[in-house]
Amino acid sequence: MISSSPGTCAACNRAIDASAKLCPYCGANPSTGERLDTQALLQEVFRPREMSTSDSVIEYARQRQGVFTAVTVFVGFLILAGIHQFVTNRNANVVNDQPAVPLTEITDVTKKSELTPVPMPKLDFQYDGKPQQMRVYVVERGAIPPPAVPPVPAQPQQPRTQ
Secondary structure: OOOOOEEEEEOOOOEEEEOOEEEEOOOEEEOOOOOOHHHHHHHHOOOOOOOOOOHHHHHHHHHOOOHHHHHHHHHHHHHHHHHHHHHHHHHHHHHOOOOOOHHHHHHHOOOOOOOOOOOHHHHOOOOOOOOOHOOOOOOOOOOOOOOOOOOOOOOOOOOOOO
8 A cells, every 4th residue: 555644855845745756846866865867767668769751751641631631632633733734735736647537437327227226115004903094194284275176077989980
């Protein structure tokens, strides 16, 4: 069990715990008052990792992911814009000695008769045995029905004379 009896530091004369090995205020040995170099102790216990240049760049990017991502996207956009500008200028200035290819050589629009239409698939509608429900027509507003054509009476045919 750790005792929490009060003690005093020999270097700074502050009240500290009696079982402390170092004074939390000044970093000295509480019994002798001798100051210790804590940075040397920390570096000995927690050795810093040796980093190469590429490791430091990756660590920098890991710490600042948002900024690094935004800068990377912006640089990529600039590269693509530069390539596009280069290709556009090149195509505008390059002279081609070959004649243009007519569109009729690429697509032959004259051979339409060879194309056979694809038959419409049979569509089965469910109408619960009442075909009248499927015979409802949609009528537009203001539509006029066609005039009724009276049936033509059948005339008796007369024999032809030659």
